[in-house]
Every structure is written in structure tokens, then in C-alpha cells.
Amino acid sequence: MWTLTDNKDWAAVRRSFSWVRDMEGVPQDPVHHAEGDVAVHTRLVLEALETLPEYRLLGAQERETLWAAALLHDVEKRSTTVIEPDGRVTAQGHARKGALTARSLLYLDQPAPFALREAVVNLVRYHGLPLWAIDKPDPAKAVIGACLVADTRLLSLLARADALGRQCADREDLLYRIGLFDALCQEHDCWGRPYAFATPHARFQYFRKEEAYPGFVPFDEFGSTVVLMSGLPGAGKDTHIARHYRDWPVVSLDDIRRAMKVSPTDKTGNGHAIQAAKEAARSYLRAGRNFVWNATNITRNLRGQLVDLCVTYKAYVRIDYVEVPYVELLAQNAGREAVVPAAAIDRLVQRLEVPAPEEAHEVHYFARNA
Structure with a gap:
């Protein structure tokens, strides 16, 4: 206990x-x-x-x-x-x-x-x-x-x-x-338990529309499925993708930064990298192809922008949140190709907002210390 x-x-x-x-x-x-x-x-x-x-x-x-x-x-x-x-x-x-x-x-x-x-x-x-x-x-x-x-x-x-x-x-x-x-x-049937929505899409739409009824079941009509990764640097997002989405195309901010030779601390360069990532995502969304967006995505605001982009193309959005204990996080980060300074990780921890169930059609938690 x-x-x-x-x-x-x-x-x-x-x-x-x-x-x-x-x-x-x-x-x-x-x-x-x-x-x-x-x-x-x-x-x-x-x-x-x-x-x-x-x-x-x-x-x-x-x-x-x-x-x-x-x-x-x-x-x-x-x-x-x-x-x-x-x-x-x-x-x-x-x-x-x-x-x-x-x-x-x-x-x-x-x-x-x-x-x-x-x-x-x-x-x-x-x-x-x-x-x-x-x-x-x-x-x-x-x-x-x-x-x-x-x-x-x-x-x-x-x-x-x-x-x-x-x-x-x-x-x-x-x-x-x-x-x-x-x-x-x-x-409203939520005393000591989560409200039981009929479908994931019903829950998702209920929180996106101002005047919505929780019992309403919208018609499910989706193009592609998009998985948004979420987790601190070193949490194991790449390993998770390799294990669960081996054959899916991946839009990776880290890869795009490396290709553009942009430092994670370069705000202007990061802006260009994010725009390039969004354009790559749009190409998959227009083609109706499933893909993974691989980035830290630790704040609700940032995740919300990406979810909005995806649902514009009628995508089904899933968030996979990955976490390991802090000591393990530091060890895994040290083994990365692009090591994030420990002080920067601590600052990210201070800002971390774990995804809530209503942020996407599905939110799944993969926490090593659960």
C-alpha cells in the first residue's frame, strides 16, 4: 500500500x-x-x-x-x-x-x-x-x-x-x-464512477460541443487512425512505437529536427520543424492513411492543436501516454542519440499534464510504475 x-x-x-x-x-x-x-x-x-x-x-x-x-x-x-x-x-x-x-x-x-x-x-x-x-x-x-x-x-x-x-x-x-x-x-450516473458513454466517439463529441447531451450517440465515420504519442524524453516512446505500430509511418519531430539540423532549444527552428511535421501529417490525412505522431506532447494545449488538425480530416485519434519511473527515465534519456539535459527534463516534469480521457477518441496509459 x-x-x-x-x-x-x-x-x-x-x-x-x-x-x-x-x-x-x-x-x-x-x-x-x-x-x-x-x-x-x-x-x-x-x-x-x-x-x-x-x-x-x-x-x-x-x-x-x-x-x-x-x-x-x-x-x-x-x-x-x-x-x-x-x-x-x-x-x-x-x-x-x-x-x-x-x-x-x-x-x-x-x-x-x-x-x-x-x-x-x-x-x-x-x-x-x-x-x-x-x-x-x-x-x-x-x-x-x-x-x-x-x-x-x-x-x-x-x-x-x-x-x-x-x-x-x-x-x-x-x-x-x-x-x-x-x-x-x-x-448523471457519475457518483463514485466514470460516466459510461455509449461509444468513444460519443464521449469525444460531448466534450467538443457546447450544447451536447451525454446520451447522444453520433454516427461513426472516420478516415484514418492517428496515434499521438505523449511522454517525457526518455520515457520509451520509440520503443513503444516499434512494439505496437511497427508497420505504420511515423511523423517524428526528433527526426525532422535532425534532418533540418535544428536544436531542441532553437525556438525559430522548432517552429519550422513543427510546420514541416504538420504538412507531413496532412499528406497522410488527405490520403486516409494511418500514422503515428511522435513527440513529447506533454501539455493539453499542444495535444489539442494536433487533435483539431486530425479531426478536420475525420480521423480517429488515439493518444498513447508512456511513462517510466524517474530514475529509469534519466537512464534511458542518457542512452538516447539526442540527450536532453536533466535540468530541462525536470522543467518538463513541472509542466506535465497527463492526457485526460476526453482529449481524444481513445486515451491509453502505458506506465511502468502503475
């Missing part, structure tokens, strides 16, 4: 993790957090979590996962907190940035199995959703999207502990909102 730490005494936790100590002195808006700074709030959230009957009924691994998420849920208030001109204290974007930090910490510093790490990461990412889901333009889509990567039961428990671990005048309203989130998830 994985655990972030065996000693959950607050003093021990504080000694063990510098990022916990970083929470000390980080202010919070007294209207919503009269209890004190982020460290005080986090300690109170952990204490509140332990009192919840539903938490005590969880299996041991689920408790450890949720406890780690509670400890990390506000970790990036340290970098996003701003005192506004009117005196209010805000921390916009702390959940998204906190998710990136949680992934980095649980990959580099406190290695966790892939599935458990991503469970923690996505609980951090969506920990505020139960409070605000009902205010979203499309509440159903908000909870269905979250349920694909986070257990909504655990999200609800984290949100309850978050509400109970603060001093504020609107605590009852917060708890009421969490109750609405629970009901919303139950209504």
Missing part, C-alpha cells in the same frame, strides 16, 4: 516536507478563512477529514489517497496568493497549479504508483468543484468531465473537510452546495 507518510502528526509532517512549511504565513481572506494562514487551514482540513464517518469507512488505500490530496489541496496558494487593492485576498488558479505541483512531487520526490498519483493530482485539481459545480454554465458537463479522472465520492469528502476546516459565516451554505454536487453526480 502506498502512503505519502506513515507519521501523520502535524509536527512530523511539517518537518518532512518543505512545501508544507511554505504554507506558513501565506494569508487568506478573513471573510472565508478567519482561521488563519494556509498552514493552519490545511491542518484543520486534515483534522476534519478524520472526523467524517464516510472517510473512516473507506478502504485503507482510499484513505491514504484522500489524506494526501487534503494535505496538497492548497499547496500552490504560496505562489498564487494576491492581496487586491481593496484588501481582499485571492489565490486564483491555485488548484490547477497545485495539481501540476502534486504530480511533480509525487513523481520526483515522493514517488507514487501512476494510478494513485493521478488520483491525488485530480483531487487537488478539482477540489473546489463541489462548491461551484451548480454555478457552472453546464453543471452536468462539469461533473461528468471531473468524474472521468477523479472519484466524485472522494471529491465530495475532500470538499466537506475543506469547508469544515475553516472559520467562515457561510459554512452551512458551503455544505449545502456540496450536497447539491452529490445529487448532481447521482442524477
